[in-house]
Each structure stands twice: as C-alpha cells, then as structure tokens.
Amino acid sequence: MSSLQAKQSHLAWLTVAAMVPAVLLAILQMPQAARICCALSILPLGMFCRHAWLLRAAALIEDNCILAVPDQDVVISTFGLRRGARVYRWGCNGVQGIRLLHVAIDREHIWLVFGDDICSESVQLPHGLTDEKSVGLTAGKFRQETGVRAEVSGW
Amino acid sequence: MTEQTSVRLLSVAAFSFLSAYLLSFLFEGQVLYALLDANGLDVQSYVLSVIIAHFFGLLSGGFLVTSLRQAKRVLLIGSVFCLLTGIPFFFPASPLWQPALLAAGFALGMAISAWGFYLHACTPSGRRVRTCADVLILSNLLMISINLVSLHISSRAALLFAMLCLAAGVGFAWLLPHADKAEETRQKSVGHVKRPLLMLVLFIVVITINSGLMYQVINPAFSHLTGLISWYWALPYVTAIAVMRGVLVKFQCRRATFLYIAMAMMIAAFLMFMLLGRSALDYLVVNTLMLGSMGIFDLFWWSMIGEMLGLGLNPANVFGIGLSANVLGVWLGGILGVGMTSAALADAEVTAIALTVVCITLAILPPLEKQLNLIMKSHAHRDAYERMDLESQHNVLSRSAVVDLLTDREQDVLQQLLEGKSNREIAAALFITESTVKTHVRNIFSKCDVSSRAELISSFLKHQA
Numbered sequence: 001m002s003s004l005q006a007k008q009s010h011l012a013w014l015t016v017a018a019m020v021p022a023v024l025l026a027i028l029q030m031p032q033a034a035r036i037c038c039a040l041s042i043l044p045l046g047m048f049c050r051h052a053w054l055l056r057a058a059a060l061i062e063d064n065c066i067l068a069v070p071d072q073d074v075v076i077s078t079f080g081l082r083r084g085a086r087v088y089r090w091g092c093n094g095v096q097g098i099r100l101l102h103v104a105i106d107r108e109h110i111w112l113v114f115g116d117d118i119c120s121e122s123v124q125l126p127h128g129l130t131d132e133k134s135v136g137l138t139a140g141k142f143r144q145e146t147g148v149r150a151e152v153s154g155w
Numbered sequence: 156m157t158e159q160t161s162v163r164l165l166s167v168a169a170f171s172f173l174s175a176y177l178l179s180f181l182f183e184g185q186v187l188y189a190l191l192d193a194n195g196l197d198v199q200s201y202v203l204s205v206i207i208a209h210f211f212g213l214l215s216g217g218f219l220v221t222s223l224r225q226a227k228r229v230l231l232i233g234s235v236f237c238l239l240t241g242i243p244f245f246f247p248a249s250p251l252w253q254p255a256l257l258a259a260g261f262a263l264g265m266a267i268s269a270w271g272f273y274l275h276a277c278t279p280s281g282r283r284v285r286t287c288a289d290v291l292i293l294s295n296l297l298m299i300s301i302n303l304v305s306l307h308i309s310s311r312a313a314l315l316f317a318m319l320c321l322a323a324g325v326g327f328a329w330l331l332p333h334a335d336k337a338e339e340t341r342q343k344s345v346g347h348v349k350r351p352l353l354m355l356v357l358f359i360v361v362i363t364i365n366s367g368l369m370y371q372v373i374n375p376a377f378s379h380l381t382g383l384i385s386w387y388w389a390l391p392y393v394t395a396i397a398v399m400r401g402v403l404v405k406f407q408c409r410r411a412t413f414l415y416i417a418m419a420m421m422i423a424a425f426l427m428f429m430l431l432g433r434s435a436l437d438y439l440v441v442n443t444l445m446l447g448s449m450g451i452f453d454l455f456w457w458s459m460i461g462e463m464l465g466l467g468l469n470p471a472n473v474f475g476i477g478l479s480a481n482v483l484g485v486w487l488g489g490i491l492g493v494g495m496t497s498a499a500l501a502d503a504e505v506t507a508i509a510l511t512v513v514c515i516t517l518a519i520l521p522p523l524e525k526q527l528n529l530i531m532k533s534h535a536h537r538d539a540y541e542r543m544d545l546e547s548q549h550n551v552l553s554r555s556a557v558v559d560l561l562t563d564r565e566q567d568v569l570q571q572l573l574e575g576k577s578n579r580e581i582a583a584a585l586f587i588t589e590s591t592v593k594t595h596v597r598n599i600f601s602k603c604d605v606s607s608r609a610e611l612i613s614s615f616l617k618h619q620a
Contacts, residue, residue, distance in 0.1 A: 056590070059590070060588075060590055060591065060594060063587070063588045063590070063591055064587070064591055078564065078591075079591075079594060091594075091598065092594055092597070092598070093597070093598075093601065094597060094598045094599075094600065094601020094602055095560070095601050095602055096601060097601075143563070144562065144563040144564055145562060145563075145564050146562055147561075147562035147563075
C-alpha cells in the first residue's frame with residue numbers, strides 16, 4: 001500500500017512538473033510551445049488519474065480485509081485482492097461485474113477464482129495460517145462478506 | 156351525515172369562501188384590475204406587490220403555524236384583517252390602497268397556509284383529492300359569480316360580494332374544531348422530507364409557469380370578448396376538475412394518466428391558438444383546452460400536496476411551501492409572457508416561443524412526477540417499516556426472494572437502508588467506511604434490479620405498507 005501511495009505522489013509531482021512549463025509558456029505568449037507542453041502533460045495526468053483510481057480500489061480492499069499475509073504483502077478482501085502494487089477487483093459491480101466465484105484453502109495455500117459469466121481467472125497464494133481455528137474464522141468471513149463458501153481441506 | 160363528513164364540508168366551505176376573495180380580488184382578480192383601471196393606477200406594480208406579499212405570507216404561515224389551535228387563530232385573524240383592509244377600496248383611490256393590498260396579501264397567505272392543518276385533520280389521506288377538488292370547484296364558481304357582478308353591475312358591488320364571501324369564510328372558520336387528534340400526530344423536521352418537498356416545489360413551479368405564461372400570451376389576444384371571458388374563463392377549469400374528481404373517486408384509475416391528458420390538451424390549445432382566428436368560437440376552443448388542462452394540472456399538484464401531508468411534516472408547512480411554489484411559478488410564467496409580448500414580436504413568433512417553453516416544461520413533468528411518486532411511496536413505506544416490530548421487519552426481508560442473492564453483509568446494509576439511514580449513518584452503525592457502504596449499496600441495487608433507494612424501499616415494502 002505504501003508503495004502505491006509513494007507512486008501516487010511521484011505521479012502528482014510529475015503532472016505538476018509537466019504542467020508548469022505549459023502555464024509559463026502561455027503567460028510568456030508562446031502559444032505554440034504552450035500547446036505542445038500541454039499535450040505532453042496529458043500523459044502524466046492520465047497516469048495520475050488511473051493511479052488515483054487504483055489507489056482508491058486498494059484502499060477499499062484494505063478497509064474490508066478478510067485475510068492479510070504481511071510477509072508476502074498480500075491483502076484479500078470482500079472487494080478484491082492486493083498483492084504488492086498489483087490490484088485485482090471483484091464484487092464491486094453487482095451481478096454484472098467480476099465476482100469471487102470459488103475459494104479453496106489447504107494447509108499452505110489459498111486458491112481464489114474470480115471472473116464473470118464469460119471468463120475467469122485464478123490466483124494461488126500462501127496464506128500463512130497456522131491453526132484450524134484461524135482457517136475456520138477466515139472461511140466464515142468469506143461466507144459472510146462475499147457469500148462464497150470456502151472449501152477447506154487438509155486440516 | 157357523519158360528524159367527520161360535516162367537519163370536512165365545513166373546512167371546504169371555510170377555505171373556498173376565503174379563496175374566492177383571493178381569486179376574484181387580491182391575486183390578479185378581475186375586481187382588482189377593474190378598480191385599478193378605473194382609477195388610472197399602475198396595474199402591474201400593484202399586482203406584482205400583492206403577489207410578492209402573498210408569496211411571503213404563504214411561506215411565513217407555513218413556518219409559524221405549528222398546531223391546529225394556532226391554525227384556527229391565524230385563519231380567523233388573517234381573514235378579519237383582510238376584511239378591514241378591503242374598506243379603503245370603497246372610497247376614491249388613495250395612498251392607503253397599496254399598503255392595504257400588501258397587508259391583505261400577506262395576511263391571507265398566512266391564513267391559507269394555516270388551512271393545511273384542516274386539510275390534514277378533517278380529511279382522511281385517501282380522500283384528500285376529493286377535498287382538494289371541492290375547494291377548487293367551489294372557490295372558482297364563487298369567483299365566476301363575483302366576476303359577473305363586476306361586469307354587469309359595478310366593480311365596487313363585486314368587491315362587496317367578495318367581502319361577503321370572505322365574511323362567510325370567517326363564519327365557517329369560526330365553527331371549525333380546534334382540538335383534534337391531529338394535535339397528537341408526530342411532526343418531523345423539514346430535513347426529514349426535504350427531498351420530496353423540493354421535488355414537489357420544482358414540480359409545481361414547472362406546472363404553473365405555463366399558467367402564468369398562458370395568461371400573458373393568450374388573454375390579450377381575446378381581450379375584446381369581455382362578456383364571454385367574464386363567465387367562460389374559469390368554466391372549463393371547474394369542469395375539468397369535476398370530471399377528474401369523479402373519475403379518480405369512482406374508477407380509481409391512475410392519476411398519472413391525467414397528467415398526459417392535460418399535457419396533450421395544453422399543446423393542442425397552443426396549436427389551436429396559432430391556427431384559429433380570434434372570434435368567440437375560437438376562444439371557446441382555445442380556452443376549453445387551455446383551462447381544462449390547467450384544472451387537471453392544478454388538481455394534480457393539489458392532490459400531491461394532500462398526499463404529502465401524510466408524511467408527518469407540519470401540514471401548514473407543506474401547504475404553505477406548495478402554494479408559494481405555485482405563486483412563484485405563476486409569477487415566473489408572467490414575467491416570461493410579459494417579456495415576450497413586449498418584445499414587439501409577431502403573434503406567430505410569440506406563440507411559437509411560448510409553445511417551445513411549454514413543450515420543454517411539459518417534457519420535464521413525467522420524469523419529475525415519476526420520481527416524486529417514488530419518493531413519496533418510499534417515505535410512506537419507510538414510515539410503515541419504522542412502525543413495525545422487529546419480527547415483522549425481519550419477515551419483510553426474509554419473504555423476499557431477492558434476499559437470497561445478497562451476502563450477509565449486504566443484508567445488514569439493506570436493513571439499515573430500509574430504515575432510511577444515510578451512507579454515513581450506515582457506516583457508523585456497522586463500523587465500516589463510507590466507501591464500503593457505497594460499494595455494498597451499488598451491489599444491492601444491481602442484485603435487486605433497482606436504480607435508487609426509493610425504488611429499492613418501494614420494491615421491498617409495497618406489500619407491507
């Protein structure tokens with residue numbers, strides 16, 4: 001999460017840095033150069049907006065955490081999964097959007113299958129859970145928050 | 156006749172007689188026009204000042220009157236005060252006229268909004284459309300009679316007649332009860348029903364802009380038919396209300412159907428105004444369509460106000476705000492109409508612009524009506540839900556098949572939604588963030604196939620309310 005926040009602030013500075021010359025050139029009555037600088041600043045601005053959206057999604061995931069694996073920098077939640085700076089979203093757009101379809105937990109790993117009616121994707125992660133009670137609690141949270149019954153095996 | 160019916164009729168009589176004075180004299184009445192014209196006074200400034208005073212009177216009454224006892228007091232004092240302010244008009248024009256008109260407009264505005272308490276207390280919610288129709292019909296019939304007196308006898312005789320009506324209104328108001336079960340009804344703050352009230356105001360303003368506009372555009376074209384206008388002007392209006400009342404009461408058909416009929420009549424009236432000449436027969440056609448549609452529109456929004464009285468807000472407040480929205484709409488429409496007619500445009504151009512305005516406002520009406528209905532239904536359902544015990548509330552949720560699609564967490568959020576809580580309140584109650592609540596709400600909407608909270612609440616509670 002902190003890496004995402006750091007990237008966001010870098011992008012913000014980059015956007016400002018790209019826009020300042022455009023403004024200065026406009027003030028200095030150099031419209032042609034100002035236009036070029038303005039066009040060039042669109043790229044960092046777009047990246048900034050896209051990253052802001054990603055950060056919001058990551059914050060939503062953090063807020064609704066079901067399972068966190070700190071040493072792997074992984075957070076699994078009601079509304080998606082964050083692995084480092086990578087974000088997968090589900091359960092945010094009702095019946096039409098991507099949903100969590102299946103969860104399986106064994107002694108070492110957790111398998112998450114998510115997708116819509118057309119295609120799906122699966123992710124396998126180490127869960128870091130060491131006792132049966134924690135696994136039971138996690139499975140219960142999945143059921144309450146996402147409606148998916150986790151398939152627990154090997155415990 | 157049961158006691159309830161007699162009290163209802165008494166409240167109808169009291170309001171109609173007061174309203175007849177307002178319509179025939181104070182509020183752009185023919186008697187006022189005749190008196191001002193005869194004395195060579197600036198009609199527009201006098202009329203505008205009364206409109207503004209009446210607007211503030213309605214609003215003030217709405218906010219100051221808080222009980223049935225106060226309502227009766229305001230109704231009586233306001234009407235008696237109006238009677239006194241009418242006296243200077245029996246004498247030659249004097250500087251007293253303007254302040255007298257202003258004070259009367261304000262006082263009658265307060266008295267009229269106070270009557271909202273009687274509409275609420277004397278008529279059960281399902282029958283308010285009948286009471287609204289009755290007061291509109293009776294007050295307009297009285298207004299026609301006063302106008303005829305003004306035309307065929309004299310404007311001062313008509314004023315005397317109007318004041319007699321007002322005195323009769325005072326008499327009926329004196330007989331009204333002032334302690335009723337309505338005193339016990341809970342009154343919510345304005346904030347609780349702010350949205351439906353705002354929608355209602357917008358709805359009324361949009362509807363009545365047309366009447367103000369029509370008054371300024373069509374009336375001058377037929378001003379040479381004074382005799383016919385004096386008695387036929389409001390007749391289609393009264394007839395349309397009577398027909399709508401009969402159909403709504405007897406056949407229980409959808410009220411929205413009338414909205415579409417009125418819209419079609421309004422457009423037809425403008426088209427006829429463009430196509431036909433300016434003879435008496437043409438006036439009959441145009442006025443029948445135009446005033447007929449206005450009658451339907453008026454009963455439509457009056458019945459909306461009647462329904463809104465059931466939401467638990469101070470009745471004088473709802474009534475005052477609703478009627479002041481009407482005054483505002485008439486005034487805005489008047490400004491539009493005066494602007495167009497004074498721009499030295501050709502008749503056809505004025506009518507075409509007016510028709511465009513009418514079409515735009517009419518296009519806004521159906522979605523506005525749908526939204527308003529939905530909000531009012533959801534409020535009614537929400538109230539019903541709040542009154543249920545916990546077991547019944549649980550039954551409401553468990554009986555619905557769509558609940559199976561929701562996760563446990565979404566069901567928790569739904570429960571809070573049905574209680575009418577905001578996202579922030581839900582977040583605080585469930586110890587989650589507001590953005591989480593928003594996402595859950597979006598998911599619930601999608602799974603329940605609805606697009607708003609109002610629709611969601613209505614779909615869940617329509618059988619229980």
